[in-house]
Amino acid sequence: MIKEIREPLIFEISAAGKRAAELPALDVPENKNLLAGVALRRELDGFPEVSETEIVRHFTRLSQKNYCVDLGLYPLGSCTMKYNPKINERLAAHPAFAASHPLAPADLVQGSLEVLKRVEGLLCEIAGMDAFTLQPAAGAHGELTGMMLIRAALEARGNARKYVLIPDSAHGTNPSSAHICGYTVKEIKSNANGTIDLASLEQGMTDEVAALMVTNPNTLGVFESDICRIAEIVHAKGGFVYMDGANMNALTGIVRPGDMGVDVLHINLHKTFSTPHGGGGPGSGPVGVKAELVPFLPAPVIVEKDGRFVLDLDRPRSIGRVRAFFGNFSVIVRALCYILSLGPKGVREIAEYAVLNANYIRKSLEGLYYLQYATASMHECVFSDKLQKEFGVTNLDIAKRLIDFGVHPPTMSFPLIVHGALMIEPTETESRRDLDIFIEAMTTIAKEAKENPEVLHAAPHCTYVRRLDEVAAAKFPVLRWEKKP
Amino acid sequence: MSYLSLSDKDKAEMLARTGAAKIDDLFCCIPEAVRLKGPLDLPAAQSELELVRTIDALGRKNAYGGHLSFLGGGAYDHFIPTVVDYLSSRGEFVSPYTPYQPEVSQGTLQIIFEFQTLICQLTGLDIANASLYDGSTGAAEAVLMAHRVTSRDKVVVARSVHPQYREVVRTYIKNLGVRAVEVGFGPDGRIDKDELARVLDDQTAAILFQSPNFFGVIEDVQGLSDAAHGVKALSVAVVAEALSLGLLEAPGKLGADIVTGEGQSLGNPLSFGGPYLGFMACKKEYLRQMPGRITGQTTDTEGKRGFVLTLATREQHIRRERATSNICSNQALCALRATIFMETMGKQGLRELARQNAQKTAYAADRLAAVPGVKRRFTGAVFNEFVIGLPKAWAAVDAALRAKGIVGGYGLLADYADLGSAALVCVTELRTKDDIDRLARTLQEVLR
Numbered sequence: 001m002i003k004e005i006r007e008p009l010i011f012e013i014s015a016a017g018k019r020a021a022e023l024p025a026l027d028v029p030e031n032k033n034l035l036a037g038v039a040l041r042r043e044l045d046g047f048p049e050v051s052e053t054e055i056v057r058h059f060t061r062l063s064q065k066n067y068c069v070d071l072g073l074y075p076l077g078s079c080t081m082k083y084n085p086k087i088n089e090r091l092a093a094h095p096a097f098a099a100s101h102p103l104a105p106a107d108l109v110q111g112s113l114e115v116l117k118r119v120e121g122l123l124c125e126i127a128g129m130d131a132f133t134l135q136p137a138a139g140a141h142g143e144l145t146g147m148m149l150i151r152a153a154l155e156a157r158g159n160a161r162k163y164v165l166i167p168d169s170a171h172g173t174n175p176s177s178a179h180i181c182g183y184t185v186k187e188i189k190s191n192a193n194g195t196i197d198l199a200s201l202e203q204g205m206t207d208e209v210a211a212l213m214v215t216n217p218n219t220l221g222v223f224e225s226d227i228c229r230i231a232e233i234v235h236a237k238g239g240f241v242y243m244d245g246a247n248m249n250a251l252t253g254i255v256r257p258g259d260m261g262v263d264v265l266h267i268n269l270h271k272t273f274s275t276p277h278g279g280g281g282p283g284s285g286p287v288g289v290k291a292e293l294v295p296f297l298p299a300p301v302i303v304e305k306d307g308r309f310v311l312d313l314d315r316p317r318s319i320g321r322v323r324a325f326f327g328n329f330s331v332i333v334r335a336l337c338y339i340l341s342l343g344p345k346g347v348r349e350i351a352e353y354a355v356l357n358a359n360y361i362r363k364s365l366e367g368l369y370y371l372q373y374a375t376a377s378m379h380e381c382v383f384s385d386k387l388q389k390e391f392g393v394t395n396l397d398i399a400k401r402l403i404d405f406g407v408h409p410p411t412m413s414f415p416l417i418v419h420g421a422l423m424i425e426p427t428e429t430e431s432r433r434d435l436d437i438f439i440e441a442m443t444t445i446a447k448e449a450k451e452n453p454e455v456l457h458a459a460p461h462c463t464y465v466r467r468l469d470e471v472a473a474a475k476f477p478v479l480r481w482e483k484k485p
Numbered sequence: 486m487s488y489l490s491l492s493d494k495d496k497a498e499m500l501a502r503t504g505a506a507k508i509d510d511l512f513c514c515i516p517e518a519v520r521l522k523g524p525l526d527l528p529a530a531q532s533e534l535e536l537v538r539t540i541d542a543l544g545r546k547n548a549y550g551g552h553l554s555f556l557g558g559g560a561y562d563h564f565i566p567t568v569v570d571y572l573s574s575r576g577e578f579v580s581p582y583t584p585y586q587p588e589v590s591q592g593t594l595q596i597i598f599e600f601q602t603l604i605c606q607l608t609g610l611d612i613a614n615a616s617l618y619d620g621s622t623g624a625a626e627a628v629l630m631a632h633r634v635t636s637r638d639k640v641v642v643a644r645s646v647h648p649q650y651r652e653v654v655r656t657y658i659k660n661l662g663v664r665a666v667e668v669g670f671g672p673d674g675r676i677d678k679d680e681l682a683r684v685l686d687d688q689t690a691a692i693l694f695q696s697p698n699f700f701g702v703i704e705d706v707q708g709l710s711d712a713a714h715g716v717k718a719l720s721v722a723v724v725a726e727a728l729s730l731g732l733l734e735a736p737g738k739l740g741a742d743i744v745t746g747e748g749q750s751l752g753n754p755l756s757f758g759g760p761y762l763g764f765m766a767c768k769k770e771y772l773r774q775m776p777g778r779i780t781g782q783t784t785d786t787e788g789k790r791g792f793v794l795t796l797a798t799r800e801q802h803i804r805r806e807r808a809t810s811n812i813c814s815n816q817a818l819c820a821l822r823a824t825i826f827m828e829t830m831g832k833q834g835l836r837e838l839a840r841q842n843a844q845k846t847a848y849a850a851d852r853l854a855a856v857p858g859v860k861r862r863f864t865g866a867v868f869n870e871f872v873i874g875l876p877k878a879w880a881a882v883d884a885a886l887r888a889k890g891i892v893g894g895y896g897l898l899a900d901y902a903d904l905g906s907a908a909l910v911c912v913t914e915l916r917t918k919d920d921i922d923r924l925a926r927t928l929q930e931v932l933r
Binding site: 093 | 487499502514547556564566582583602660732754757780801805847866
């Protein structure tokens, strides 16, 4: 990230007549009456005209303004920013897969179908579920799918019910997904340990409640130790337990959600199974279910018949499709590669070292930063800016100053139950050296907060742009480039 | 293969700092009764070389690549300039996350801003978001958006919209008290306007139509928009083949209020259906109802231009159950590929590419229609796909073509039984005149 690099918008360097791509001459006789009577456009008004050199420079310069996992620790809590193996990129782009068409006859895409079927099986084993659908394109999409499955199962029993219980520590997608599924959300308060309060749950869990959506470990990085009792309470009233598997990275090979009473869960392949985040997507959010919910899975379902993979479209009780085609296929190929690379021992080591690294950071920063919940941490720990507030320093200042030390900031201001939160998730792939660079930076910043808070308020100091005016961006939205009149 | 980075000495020292005697102790908060007692039943770990062999073997089971294919139907085989793969595989683009910290994410943010601009230019509308999952979920989100804007509960959906998109729309709306009423098509393959007039009423939130539609036929976007506006409903255009916008008038200039669609054609491989990218643009008065991420321009403390994610009060992490959508991510890397593709093709190239698709398709349609027994099923003008009617069952024709190394099209029996034996044929710039002639010749042979 070189501060001096400046790069205009492509539209600002465009000049008439330049080209970066040529096509072969048309090899069929030209039809002069082509599209007669159809409204055609005169030109692609505003589209850029640049050379190939300019394209390559433009995107290379822009790339250098991004921080990324390949550069260093990226401890965004709840996002699981682990290293993305390069071989998985190459294999996901394998010509046999990249060129396979989703509407091709099943006979011609047996390899693609086998990839999907194999990943379903591997995820069933890892999560302890009976079946998986790979259609959902992301975690939130998986939540929506999972809640629709629950609704369908309840409708089949005769009553879809009205409410969904969600802890106050949950990610915003949980209530939003439940809402789109037609449910009213009831929040349940966390207790002093930061976990679900059993008394509140028992009180809230009526026969009007469809499901509890629980994240485990929760967004504080704390394992819901009462999970088996929680599931009993929900099941006793005929409800379902939905687990948001965003934090599955803490559990792989240690414990399976299906063994602790979870009926439905989604897994983020872009978190736990290392598929790259790509600057905000694509992800993949497969949903696993227990037997009762299998008939409702999105159609089609891939089945193996006489050694061949075929699509079963005859699913009368299915909730229907949640996405065209088969989901984010090449993301799923990467997850397959990852699981095959690691094997059973490696999959367990994901959780072991993710939890070790998080606890190493926690112990190293305890005392320097305020820890609202002293409960044992799993794969992430949530500090806050309470001690630094005394000197007028906020979590935003701390985050921005970290950038000056070459480290990406943690997740901020989430979960909502911790004011001024700094949610730190190192993941298992990090080296001691990179963990220590982060710890040293945080230690220095704690000292600076006392001695020289101005340097924090003005941070970051070494980036191409300084702190940006987000209020103005929302108040006077400029959402596209426009040609000057 | 392990991707861990700790030495035994690191582990021991780090464990000592945590105060735990062994790693297992860090999991003491998990009830013993549910903890796994042995290893998972997973295949043994593979080295990189073994993994390559495993995936190669799976790849060899895909016989599709050895065929000359004319499949389209929402997933299009187009040329991808080398710079798209080269630039989009940079770690600085592949390995970051959502640009939550704008000071270290200006690359991703500026690219989204350029993407939004290009989508506005293509669709002829005021604003665009940073992308959605794909075309099908884009269609569903557009319907929900129209429902919020109009507070009406009925949506009129053309039967000529991609069957899988319609299915996704139905899945999304069924728990929200919104109902879909389908409208059929006429002999030209366009929406049946008489039937449309009968179902439009003051309860209609939107008309959802696709153009070019699933049959490749270009709809009368202006006429449909006027009809929608006549009952104060929104005109929602779905574009499953984004390349068509290089040649056809922008739907936003023909009255569409929301344009959503599939951007796969723009530099993203077929990849068995995903990941792709949904795009969505709308008139600015509907900005607050737009789902998904949006990037905006602003300035830093020194007055320098920069970009940030903005208008987050629409989104789930602020608004929770009252958000405009539950979507949390976008398809940033696919949108990056689309941006590189569009900027590389540029003003002239994208238009020329679209023109070649249309020209080759027109040629192919004439060649196939000249095969005895084969008929064009619809009379309406098409972009790069068309439907042929056949004198024999498509399943038999398809099998015979495949035996000669050709996937001639997508059979419509399952989705449109009323069309009889019919197939959707797609011709992109990648199919040469020889390819098209070979299809026509072979079709003639197998129908003989």
